[in-house]
Amino acid sequence: MGFLDKILGSKPAYPPLPAGTDAMAKLDEVKAPLEELAHKVRDPLQVVPAAHEAFVFLGKPPENFGLAWIHDGKVSSLKDLMQEHHLSQGQVERLLDRLGSAYQHASETPRYSAEFGGKQMVVIPSKDLEQEMHQIMSNTLH
Numbered sequence: 532m533g534f535l536d537k538i539l540g541s542k543p544a545y546p547p548l549p550a551g552t553d554a555m556a557k558l559d560e561v562k563a564p565l566e567e568l569a570h571k572v573r574d575p576l577q578v579v580p581a582a583h584e585a586f587v588f589l590g591k592p593p594e595n596f597g598l599a600w601i602h603d604g605k606v607s608s609l610k611d612l613m614q615e616h617h618l619s620q621g622q623v624e625r626l627l628d629r630l631g632s633a634y635q636h637a638s639e640t641p642r643y644s645a646e647f648g649g650k651q652m653v654v655i656p657s658k659d660l661e662q663e664m665h666q667i668m669s670n671t672l673h
Contacts, residue, residue: 545653548643554580554656555645561585561601562647568599568606569648577653578645581661586668593631600668616672626671633663 548555557580558565568587569576574597577588583602590596600607607615613623637660645654 543642545642545644548645548654548656552656554643554654557581557583558585558645558647558654561604564601564604564606566648568601569650569652572599575653576650577642577655579655579657579660579664581665586661586664588630588634592634596627596631596634598627598630612672618671622671626667629667629671630664633660633667636660636663 548558558578560583561580565578565585565587572589574589575591577592579586579588585601587599587601588596589599598609600612609623609627612618618626637655637657640655640657640660643654643656645652
């Protein structure tokens with residue numbers, strides 16, 4: 532079935548993210564900007580909840596994806612980060628390579644579904660992935 536799923540584009544059904552979890556509390560903290568992002572983006576979204584922020588993979592990681600970073604009550608796209616931090620195209624490509632690798636490192640992490648802004652999202656509640664992504668962003672932006 533895996534081969535047909537890829538051809539037909541069906542997505543696995545993940546169980547709902549249970550209420551009362553640490554991941555749900557983190558997502559509730561960034562609910563408004565997450566809903567705003569959900570309304571703007573048509574691509575599939577995969578959210579990595581973090582302390583006071585969230586990392587959102589847009590599209591189909593680890594190969595073909597973008598990233599939105601929800602922090603300080605706002606959503607920053609890769610384009611925003613590129614402009615704010617004067618990143619070159621090469622730096623952005625390396626950032627995406629490292630983020631794609633981090634995503635792959637968490638491939639065995641259980642995933643859940645949650646709805647924000649009327650859009651179903653995949654939630655990846657992984658402390659290791661959260662820390663790795665935070666480290667990648669810190670190293671790239673500072």
